[in-house]
Amino acid sequence: MNSIVKSVLELEVNNHAGVMSHVVGLFSRRAYNVEGILCMPVGDGRSSRVWLMVAGEARLEQMIRQIGKLEDVLSVRRHGGHEVFERVEEFFR
Amino acid sequence: MSKDATQKLTGSQIAVRLLERQGIRWIPGIPGGAILPFYDALSRSKSIRHVLARHEQGAGFMAQGAARATGETAACVATSGPGATNLLTAIADARLDSIPLVAITGQVATSMIGTDAFQEVDTYGLTVPITKHNFLVGSAGELLQVIPQAFRLAASGRPGPVLVDIPKDVQNERIEVGEWPEPGRRDPPPAADAGAIGAAVALIGAARRPILYLGGGVIHSGGSARAVELAEKAGLPTVMTLTALGAMPVDHPLSLGMLGMHAARATNLALEECDLLIGVGARFDDRATGQVSSFCPEAKIVHIDIDDSELDKIKTARVAIRGDAREVLERLLPGIETNAREDWLSRISELKADFPPRMPGSDDPRTPHGLIRAVAGRLGDAAIVATDVGQHQMWVAQAYPLRRPRQWLTSGGLGTMGFGLPAAIGAALARPERTVVCFSGDGSLLMNIQELATAAEENVNVKLVLMNNASLGLVVQQQTLFYGGRVFASRFGRGPDFLRIAEGFGWRTLDLDAASDPGAALDEAFSARGPVFIQVRIDRDAQVLPMVAPGGANKDMIGD
Numbered sequence: 001m002n003s004i005v006k007s008v009l010e011l012e013v014n015n016h017a018g019v020m021s022h023v024v025g026l027f028s029r030r031a032y033n034v035e036g037i038l039c040m041p042v043g044d045g046r047s048s049r050v051w052l053m054v055a056g057e058a059r060l061e062q063m064i065r066q067i068g069k070l071e072d073v074l075s076v077r078r079h080g081g082h083e084v085f086e087r088v089e090e091f092f093r
Numbered sequence: 094m095s096k097d098a099t100q101k102l103t104g105s106q107i108a109v110r111l112l113e114r115q116g117i118r119w120i121p122g123i124p125g126g127a128i129l130p131f132y133d134a135l136s137r138s139k140s141i142r143h144v145l146a147r148h149e150q151g152a153g154f155m156a157q158g159a160a161r162a163t164g165e166t167a168a169c170v171a172t173s174g175p176g177a178t179n180l181l182t183a184i185a186d187a188r189l190d191s192i193p194l195v196a197i198t199g200q201v202a203t204s205m206i207g208t209d210a211f212q213e214v215d216t217y218g219l220t221v222p223i224t225k226h227n228f229l230v231g232s233a234g235e236l237l238q239v240i241p242q243a244f245r246l247a248a249s250g251r252p253g254p255v256l257v258d259i260p261k262d263v264q265n266e267r268i269e270v271g272e273w274p275e276p277g278r279r280d281p282p283p284a285a286d287a288g289a290i291g292a293a294v295a296l297i298g299a300a301r302r303p304i305l306y307l308g309g310g311v312i313h314s315g316g317s318a319r320a321v322e323l324a325e326k327a328g329l330p331t332v333m334t335l336t337a338l339g340a341m342p343v344d345h346p347l348s349l350g351m352l353g354m355h356a357a358r359a360t361n362l363a364l365e366e367c368d369l370l371i372g373v374g375a376r377f378d379d380r381a382t383g384q385v386s387s388f389c390p391e392a393k394i395v396h397i398d399i400d401d402s403e404l405d406k407i408k409t410a411r412v413a414i415r416g417d418a419r420e421v422l423e424r425l426l427p428g429i430e431t432n433a434r435e436d437w438l439s440r441i442s443e444l445k446a447d448f449p450p451r452m453p454g455s456d457d458p459r460t461p462h463g464l465i466r467a468v469a470g471r472l473g474d475a476a477i478v479a480t481d482v483g484q485h486q487m488w489v490a491q492a493y494p495l496r497r498p499r500q501w502l503t504s505g506g507l508g509t510m511g512f513g514l515p516a517a518i519g520a521a522l523a524r525p526e527r528t529v530v531c532f533s534g535d536g537s538l539l540m541n542i543q544e545l546a547t548a549a550e551e552n553v554n555v556k557l558v559l560m561n562n563a564s565l566g567l568v569v570q571q572q573t574l575f576y577g578g579r580v581f582a583s584r585f586g587r588g589p590d591f592l593r594i595a596e597g598f599g600w601r602t603l604d605l606d607a608a609s610d611p612g613a614a615l616d617e618a619f620s621a622r623g624p625v626f627i628q629v630r631i632d633r634d635a636q637v638l639p640m641v642a643p644g645g646a647n648k649d650m651i652g653d
């Protein structure tokens with residue numbers, strides 16, 4: 001981990017092929033690195049929850065608005081800090 | 094869902110029926126292997142006519158021309174692989190100018206996807222960044238949701254292109270259809286925040302030197318008349334972006350015409366002095382703002398846009414209102430007090446008098462501005478005006494007296510050379526009662542010249558005015574001004590004989606350079622229905638002036 005403050009985004013998305021490429025494409029085409037991604041289906045599997053760890057840059061607010069426009073994204077929340085990535089750290093040792 | 098007797102139909106028949114139900118009456122495209130089942134179904138449609146383009150990019154721009162001229166979502170069709178990749182430029186262009194478009198592509202059979210099958214390309218992946226949304230259809234049954242949804246998404250909110258990629262096996266799959274979905278229509282726009290509207294009214298009332306800044310969203314929302322009403326009521330000098338030209342008649346006393354890189358100097362100087370900028374359906378594009386830190390340095394900003402990711406993107410707004418431009422204008426109007434604003438408007442008149450628009454040779458139809466004026470004088474306000482991209486485009490933007498919304502079709506955001514001819518064909522097919530004039534350059538025209546064949550075959554009422562300087566003129570101009578005069582790779586050594594080419598494609602032609610009376614020759618060319626190709630040689634060193642250097646501040650203009 002470097003010293004840049006990380007933000008965690010929590011997205012509810014439709015669960016089908018292509019949704020992840022829509023989401024991460026918004027970042028990659030702006031040369032904005034996504035540091036961490038976790039995604040699992042929730043409930044009956046028609047939707048998924050995506051956790052993204054990204055640098056908390058000034059343009060993050062703009063990114064959140066862009067994510068909100070994606071048709072397959074049902075909601076997006078920004079967390080200042082969140083334990084989700086800490087709890088899976090043991091799989092990355 | 095409307096009830097119908099249950100029928101067993103293929104995916105292709107379903108897709109065609111859904112397009113019919115959307116009100117599509119013609120569709121441009123090119124067939125190929127992976128879209129042939131769809132074409133077979135289309136051949137039996139009684140209400141959709143197919144227009145055979147000569148390149149898929151031409152088909153995409155024909156659909157765009159129709160959508161731009163009418164405001165209705167248009168569709169186009171292509172096969173997999175190269176058919177789809179050829180469409181990409183027209184789709185990206187629609188995205189940047191917010192044009193409602195539904196592109197339908199064939200795809201290799203589901204079982205072959207990912208095997209590098211013949212004419213397979215990842216159309217879905219390629220179109221993620223250039224569409225509003227895209228679909229890879231998994232079954233014939235899905236088409237019943239996907240196609241209406243594609244039309245709904247294309248037209249809703251900020252309009253844009255949607256792509257529907259249909260594998261060949263899905264086109265052939267046969268299913269029972271009992272009920273048909275309602276056609277996809279534009280969602281009602283989000284209601285604008287009343288508090289923000291009140292705050293905007295207060296800022297407009299308190300401002301001493303306000304300017305109204307109209308963008309393409311004003312045209313898309315059908316809000317042009319309301320924008321003019323607001324300007325008149327509140328005494329607002331008004332600037333327009335390239336894509337908003339026509340929203341306010343350019344000869345309206347409050348109009349300052351286009352802003353930005355090729356604006357009249359008075360327009361950019363007025364923006365320099367304004368204390369309130371009211372942006373409506375505009376996105377502060379760099380060709381409009383120039384160096385952002387120097388744009389309207391004294392102004393508070395009211396920004397109205399249906400896309401909230403545009404608000405505060407480039408400039409932070411004092412009041413940001415998310416909403417449909419027309420609806421917000423309608424809600425602003427009752428609160429606005431009538432204001433003659435004499436001091437500010439007299440300052441504007443002073444600027445206009447000090448820096449009159451630069452139109453050299455506007456009485457001589459053999460100069461760029463004079464030619465455009467001569468054409469405009471003969472065609473009047475009813476004609477639709479399309480352009481390609483380059484010097485001719487900027488001259489037309491400066492000199493053509495655009496007076497109504499949807500009169501003007503030009504590639505703004507993407508700046509696509511090759512846009513003009515196919516867009517003009519599409520507009521002529523969608524608005525057969527109107528004359529469509531397409532101004533082009535010799536560089537741009539060559540990029541989609543094959544559509545001369547489509548135009549002749551369809552006998553569209555397109556008058557193509559080729560301003561031929563045997564150059565990539567805007568490149569020459571930038572090299573001359575900003576690269577030490579090192580003109581490189583931008584002069585055509587040996588240009589083709591365009592008149593013979595046009596004749597070969599079946600067009601009537603006019604060589605205006607050879608006409609003893611150019612005015613009479615134009616009269617004659619415009620009096621005949623059908624395609625006419627008019628060529629004029631333009632001075633190879635003529636420049637579009639004034640000009641702001643790319644990245645420079647708008648107040649620092651080159652040329653008088």
